[in-house]
Amino acid sequence: MSQPPENPGTDPLAGARVLLAVTGSIAAYKAPELVRRLREAGAEVRVVLSEGGAHFVTPMALQAVSGAPVRTALLDPAEESAMDHIALARWADALLVAPASADTLARLVQGRADDLLGAVHLATTAPVLAAPAMNHRMWAHPATRRNAEQLEADGVTLLGPAAGDQACGEEGPGRMLEPAELVAHLRIRLAVKPLAGKRVVITAGPTREPLDPVRFVSNRSSGKMGYALAATAAELGAAVTLVSGPTALPDPVAVDTVRVETAEEMLDAVQERAADADLFVGCAAVSDHKPAERLDRKRKGKGGFALELTPNPDILAAVAALDNGPVTLGFAAETHDALAHGREKRAAKGADWLAVNDVTEADAGFEADTNRVTLLGPDGEETLPFGTKHEVARALLARIAPRLA
Numbered sequence: 001m002s003q004p005p006e007n008p009g010t011d012p013l014a015g016a017r018v019l020l021a022v023t024g025s026i027a028a029y030k031a032p033e034l035v036r037r038l039r040e041a042g043a044e045v046r047v048v049l050s051e052g053g054a055h056f057v058t059p060m061a062l063q064a065v066s067g068a069p070v071r072t073a074l075l076d077p078a079e080e081s082a083m084d085h086i087a088l089a090r091w092a093d094a095l096l097v098a099p100a101s102a103d104t105l106a107r108l109v110q111g112r113a114d115d116l117l118g119a120v121h122l123a124t125t126a127p128v129l130a131a132p133a134m135n136h137r138m139w140a141h142p143a144t145r146r147n148a149e150q151l152e153a154d155g156v157t158l159l160g161p162a163a164g165d166q167a168c169g170e171e172g173p174g175r176m177l178e179p180a181e182l183v184a185h186l187r188i189r190l191a192v193k194p195l196a197g198k199r200v201v202i203t204a205g206p207t208r209e210p211l212d213p214v215r216f217v218s219n220r221s222s223g224k225m226g227y228a229l230a231a232t233a234a235e236l237g238a239a240v241t242l243v244s245g246p247t248a249l250p251d252p253v254a255v256d257t258v259r260v261e262t263a264e265e266m267l268d269a270v271q272e273r274a275a276d277a278d279l280f281v282g283c284a285a286v287s288d289h290k291p292a293e294r295l296d297r298k299r300k301g302k303g304g305f306a307l308e309l310t311p312n313p314d315i316l317a318a319v320a321a322l323d324n325g326p327v328t329l330g331f332a333a334e335t336h337d338a339l340a341h342g343r344e345k346r347a348a349k350g351a352d353w354l355a356v357n358d359v360t361e362a363d364a365g366f367e368a369d370t371n372r373v374t375l376l377g378p379d380g381e382e383t384l385p386f387g388t389k390h391e392v393a394r395a396l397l398a399r400i401a402p403r404l405a
Helices: 026-040 059-066 084-091 102-110 116-123 136-140 142-153 179-190 224-235 263-274 315-320 338-349 389-404
Strands: 017-022 044-049 094-100 128-132 162-165 171-175 199-204 239-244 256-259 279-282 289-291 309-311 327-334 353-358 374-377 380-383
Touching (some): 017 026, 017 084, 017 116, 026 059, 026 094, 026 179, 044 059, 044 084, 044 116, 094 116, 094 179, 102 128, 102 142, 128 179, 136 142, 179 224, 199 263, 224 239, 224 389, 239 263, 263 315, 279 315, 315 327, 315 338, 327 338, 327 389, 338 353, 338 374, 374 389
Parallel strands (some): 017 044, 017 094, 199 239, 279 327, 327 353
Antiparallel strands (some): 162 171, 289 309, 353 374, 374 380
């Protein structure tokens, strides 16, 4: 086994050795995408393909995306080692069985060692994760439920299954989690945990302030930075609540996501949770103002009209003012004189930390996948390396985590 990254600012999958076992389920067609995502995250991937799995995806396809030979047989004279299952078991930092068919779950429970996956499973000391995939009736069968419970008792982490449409035309729980979700679960399993035992509340996305049932006042925030922070805090061991305005993003894995619309709703959700939090991150682009009057029907007419606005509550300042409240990290999305305005905002709101970025930059704006921020804090100012929003999230939390000890 390799050593997992000890720096919380590093992607937990960077340099990790992931042994992926693909078994006999139609969901095996997603295996190449899963391998691709793991490699994009920096993991080294090797694949064990069962006889059943080979009916749905070819060894050549998996070899092409993994960059390594695909293992299919327990006893293969072509391999350098006659004890290949032992070599693979020692090599892996994590064993991920995805998809895990009903038959595979049963065989793992029985401790069968007459195929390569079974032998590796018995020999490895690495964490084992399995993503069940089968017809919903097969998943609900008492035998499968017993097998799932026994695997969890044996220390195997079951990921899913999800509910939804199935290949057989039926609907229910039994779908394999999507590759992006499986990668997120692996990150959580392999990451160092400097935030273990900590509670983190994060706001993200825009707010919408209704003018009438059709129109609203809002902004261009995508929520990507806040969602990246929530996912990263969960990786680092925190119990995370994400209070999100309207976005098109899926809920982060292992995060309690609360959906709201308006600034008032966001404030209420935050106030219910902030007093018990260790860290509050105000990453949402909260509308500074809202219409003074909300109409109960669509405004008509072709002429112009005057729109009166009133101030919205200041969520970051409200949390920073709490007695014995959490450590606070705010964000300032600026269009000019970013640092000067950021310093003023941090002082005015009483935030412990403030991350400042210039949203007029094409690669650091609201909808971009990358960001460039300067962190203002108790020890001065630091411009963090340019990177993806997940990389920036890791850099921010790596600097703040020691203050929560």
